[in-house]
Amino acid sequence: MSNATDRVDAQVEGSLVRAPSHQPTLDLEPLRSIRSHHSQHAHFHDIAERADSPPPPRPVVDIEHEPVDDDPREWSHKKKTFVMALMTTAVLGPMISPSIYNPVVDEVKADLNGTETQIGLSLSIYILLQGCVPVVWASTAEIIGRKPIYIASFVLYTIGTAVGSRATDIQVLIGMRCLQAMGSSAVLSVGAGSLADMYEVKERGRKLGIYYGMPMLGPTLGPLIGGALGNAYGWRSTLYFLAVFAALMTLLFFFFPDTWRRERSRVYQKAISDALKRSLKAERHAEEKRQRKLAKGLSSNATTPAPTHPTTPISGAMTPVTAPGSIHEGSDADVDVELAAEAPRKRRIRWPQWMPFVSNNESDDIKPSFRDVNPIPTMISIFHSPTNAIVLVCSGLLFAAQYTTTYTASVTFARAPYNYNPLIIGVVLLAFGMGNIFGSVLGGRASDAILKRLAKKNGGVTVPEMRLKSTLPGMPLIIVSYLVYAWTTDYKTNIAGPVVGLFFAGFSLMFVYSSTLAFLVDSNPGRSASAVSCNSFCRGVGACVMSQVAIPIQNAIGDGGLYTLFAGILCLSCAGLTAVAFKGEQWRSPDHVWPWSKWTRRSHGPDSAAAEHVSPSHVSHASTVVERVPEDTAVEMEKKQARTEKA
Template sequence: MKTSEPSPKLDIEHAFVSDDPRRWSNARKWGIVALISAASMIAGLNSNIYNPAISQIEAELHASDGEISLSLSIFIIIQGGFPLIWSAISEIQGRKIVYLVSIAICTVGCTVAATSRSIGVLIGSRCLQAAGSSAVVAIGAATLADIYEPHERGTMMGIYYCAPLLGPSLGPIIGGVLTQVFDWRATFWFLVIFTGLCCLSFLMFKDTFRRERSLSYQAAVRRVLEHQAAQQAAQRSETSSMTHVAGVLGTPGSVTPQDISEVQSDKLSGKVTPEGEKTVADADVEAQAPEMKRAPSSIPDVKLSLKDVNPVGPLIHVLRRLNNIAILTASGLLYAFGYSILYTCSRTLANEYGYDALKIGLVLLAYGAGSLVGSIVGGRYSDHVFRQLKAKNGGISRPEMRLESTLPGMLFLPGAVAAYGWICEEHVTVAAICVMLFLSGFFSIYIYSSTLAYIVDANVGRSSSAVATNSCFRGITAFIAAEIAIPLLDSIGDGGLYSLWAGLTVIAELLIVLVWWKGAAWREVAEAREKRQNASRR
């Protein structure tokens, strides 16, 4: 009797899918990168474009400093937290619908802001803008994970992340020009046009999401199946005698909830094929099974709706891992530093150097330029190191390998940060400020691009949830940085503030080194724990 050869074991990252996005042409992939990169500028533009017009807004809408500060702070916190909801929806309904709905909400928010007649309405519209603009950065990184292999992601993340970095740099310049030529409402009408064009562009977007590669989707299917099994068993128990329990597996129509749950779970995880043959795949999808064998047909055809979206579950799974907590904290500190330096530099240039909004925007371009170069260089070097270490390790890779590429940047970042602060403190020429802004942007984003790629690589099957959790950490740390920056600046000056930030960047670097050293062991412990927990439920 002829036996068929066993198919190769595959992790969920490489589960069989129809129309595999990773096999699409380079032209189509680059088109997707260009589209999501353009859309990712929405977040940065929304948060910064109306800063030059704050004085006009205060005068026309009779707003207080506290109300203006609230409009800035609430935008940061909502923009940081809302990606958790968008990512959960994208793991059930796909990426395209999230892009379309979120950008449409942002467009509505911009329209309301442009026509607002009171500060209360403006603050409310800013909430809509924050919620709508928050999706693209998180879902964009997940989209790149959908279409690129791990060894390509560092480079593509670096290229993609250039666009969000342009927003904070170009926003004040565009806002300053529009405010001087027209008025503050023109900044929001500009955003209406930009977001509207992005939304229309996504109508042609081909969804990259594949349910076979999503642990969150499969976990949702499992919950639905188990719920259906329990309902069916309860209905049958009313008309069937319990004396048939002994023959439950062989008697159609007499099944216990546990039996149905086990059979459906086996089918979902790939243990049972359509012919009923068992595979060597791991039984539990919710655990990070590294060797999961699955064809597209192995997932039951269950219709999921928004009521099956659970943003809390994926968040908890991400935060249960020590490597995730450490790298997310480091990522949050690096992002908060960038937010702080742009915020306080604007004030320093205005108060100490007498610069207007347009000149301030031009100086801040130095930070944006450094960030762009750092993102590209850091991403490419990250992939280079990853491929090199993988080859040395016999073709076996670990996500932590790419973190070794951050070491050169770690040597210079704290010094550049401290030097910027004391140059401002001593009122040195603006040219020196531009140089230190460039270096600070370069080294911080050089490191950050690798941490972002690591977050995606280390959370196979939950990439969008992991990136959304990263956005949440960034939002919280940026909110705190925005609230304490000016009081600290007034009390200890630029020199003291950025000496403090130099110390915080050292802490971030130590956390990254810790993950580089211990991250693989932490992940293995977490995976084993998840498997045990899910086995105990069954």
Template sequence: MAGRVPSETDEHTATSTPAHTSAPRISSPPGNSLRQSTGIDDEDIEASAAKGGQPASKPTASTANEKPDIEHTVVADDPRSWSSARKWTQLAMLSFGALIPTMAANVFFPAIDQIKSDLNASDAQISLSISLYILAQGSFPLVWAPTSEIIGRKPCFLLAMLIFSVCVGVAGAVRSIKAVIALRVLGAAGSAAMLSISAGSIADMYEPHERGVKVGIYYSAPLLGPALAPVIGGALTEAGGWQATFYAMAGLGGASCLSFFFFRETFRVERSLAWQTAKQRALAKAEGSRQAQANRDIKVSRHRRKSRPISLVGIEADLSHGIPAPQFKPTLADVNPWSNFKHVLNQPHNVLSLIYNGLAFGSQYSLSYTAARTFAAAPYSYGPLLVGVVLLALGVGGIFGSVLGGKLSDLRLRRKGIELGHKAPAEERIKSSFLAMMLCPLAFIMYAWTVHQHVEIAAPVVSLVLIGFSTFWPYSTSLSYIVDSNVGGASGAVSCNSFFRGLTAFVASEVAGPLQDAVGDGALYTGWAVLITFGQVLITVVAFKATSWREDKLSAWAWLKFRGLRKRIARSR
């Protein structure tokens, strides 16, 4: 059966069963490793092991005593067995690819006045170009993630960066703000792959106890992008006008696209829950059609041979032998974003984690936008370049928090595993970030009232560093948790995370300006401190309750009476 983890019994069967009775070979996505794979229940790897060959990968210390899962299915050319240098190179490619689209979101901020003048654009149109870019970048991972689970990661990375580079480059040449907005949205839709399925590639290459640091390092890039963008954008605008910011992003995107020609495919169909589900669905449909055809042929044979009665068993055997066995070759028709989205949201630990991550990310976009306005206005009155330098404090704090948070979550997971004598539950990651959670609302309140009272610049800068540090430490551990707790479906879960954070960032960036004008920075960011605290309560519940939820999925929503409500609604219909 597809989706079943190979066992010792299977290995014995693989060597003792004749070749003509083996399961039909299944076509796989293109790629160096994918051509060698046929599905979870393919017997080639097992047979070679039984004959004395070496398996493609060996269980690690963290998995040796664990119940086998789809993530540790034996595969050919296991990415987790690659050299450290190879994996670091791949991680660098992924990080560089994630840096560029996040820079492009606001790299043109210092050139806004030029764009308004040259393209006769209004403030509303400029704001729309920012918020729609964020929304597209958050929504399209829902398409990219299931696509990558069917055709592989590498083709998606290549296509994504090609779309981004072309669209951003053309946007620099047009002379209409509507065309600029449309091209930015298309470019964001393409680049969204880098912010979702990259986490899937990291999960492909690293064991759970190694992922925290690697996810933290990877996520430093999209944190650094928005922080560096105003500084780089200011320099480019002074050197070549607003068009230079678009051309620079297109050039960097093209360089990233070229680098992915040397990217080694990490996707393995045996370890993909989405691929195996699509395979089971397609083969079940094909088997049904095959059986129906056999039944029709038997009826025809009965009708034609009434005058010459023969064994019906023989007829059935001959007919079934002549009908080709069903095969599965994945296509884009097998991509179902809604199915993946629904699967992730059916699990309460995912829902609560996504709400927290969305609030954390939305607060950062609101802060970046309003802080640029605050420090450009009196009494600070900074120019574009200096505003960018001040906002760099937010990114620097975020990078330190992301990397440190990942390191500490890995350490806690490893120590807890030693203490328990088996693999620690993924929820232990979240518990490593409680200290940062306590600091985060206080940092927001500090920023809120230091800028509201126009305190000397040192205090707001320190508060920005603390906000970045205390926000992205828990965010990094939460992202690693989402990857670990969705075994075989990391890309899909991260794509849902991208959607939630993109949606909240879209709303936050749209309302940030009006709210700042209406209530000021003090009340606005005190409000954000309250929202962040609410999100922290949710993620704390996940830390202490989600282990039992994941073990007993049928009662996971019982605490909200969800099942009872659903039954009452069904009865009312």
């Protein structure tokens, strides 16, 4: 092991501090001694003064550059390229899966006797689950690593597509579509975490642009592949194609070098902290139980009370009988140690090393468990940051528009006067897909270039909001492109008009979207996969809702009204991203006070302000613990101790 094992990272109120790990004992802060009435008033006066003064600066450790064994950032270019190619190829399948099904839905409905509602459910629930499930995959990946998640998820993906291809009724197909969506969703969020593990901030924009740009061909290639296979071999062949792809990717992921390192994961540090608290609580309860037994005259390992003589008619006293393991009056508790030493030790079962949450090291008593795989706290902490929340919602709207456009465009070009078949529709939508690719790749490069230029002006210090400033040229293009596409399709012009609108709409959408992903990765060090999974959650929910309401709106007000409405929604999204680009650094500052913060402090009184500065420290490693007793609890304990001594 490297010197990374000689230090631990303790997380104190959101920031990381370094604490020595060589001390074998727990450094617990003792309770204050009993004070007089005057000293207590003086103490609370000090607390009030500390509440009015700003908190002292907290030391911060760059968790992304903690020393680790086999550092992924030091891997060879060849090894990084292999991982990059594998991740980009793997994410292509999940992006094809939703749209490959569209050209054959009529055949599926006729073959399985499905209704319009059931077919619509199989389409919408897929994108919903593909957006929501990644929060679980990402949380688990931050505890046990990326590689087990990739393998497990693609096994589910393979099973879902293989069984679904042999479905004989629509209910089985919908269930397998759900399983397919859950399995295909992991690589969409955890993959960004793998890239963040390997690449520095200055090159992430370009790599994330490639990672999300190439698979954006999926929504375009899906109808082409689905239409070709469906016309030649039937609707089941589309699922055969996906099953073979998923099986091959499962085999390739066995050769995947895991990029995850526990020293650089905030979620893992939090899990270790929770495991330590549970261990300390269990030891405290065991000690209290032992002390209660000793007070009753029992051995600490006794399970039943010691036998006694019957009550004598003379005195009525109860005389304890000497028994092995009992404690006589005047003796000490050394007998417990001797008995514990003589007790046979339990044999440990040696489990395979690759299993999660398993350790064969007898000294490794503090380790995470399945109860620590809870994505809700991590999601809350990510959404608690206003800049994260705004960017997540805005990027979710961008993706929802991107996904819904391919769906509604297929309906538009299948109607008169175009009357295109699925294959020709796929060719038309290639313009949108090519725009996605160029926009993502160029947007990533522009993000890195703007970041480098602004960092140079800032004395070499990079700020995540610098990336969002690179999206400003693409925002007006989004609005103009959607308006062009809206009214060329509404007036049924020559196909050249809608194709041009689709290309620039796809280009501008991904030009902006790729930089929002890079921002989320940079602004959430140590939990990048969880941040991207929250992005998947927002875009999945947004795409599900928007795709469900788009067709009724399209039928009611036409293509012009629908895509003009899209342009208005995207205008609001761009406004939110612009606000974060210029105000995000100020909003993320610890010194920034929000209006509702003042209201909350005023409603809770001055004691709440004091509590902010004396709140318990949150420790994130098993080696060193510092526990602080809240002020009100300590005073009550002192008063109780004073009353006891007085009595």
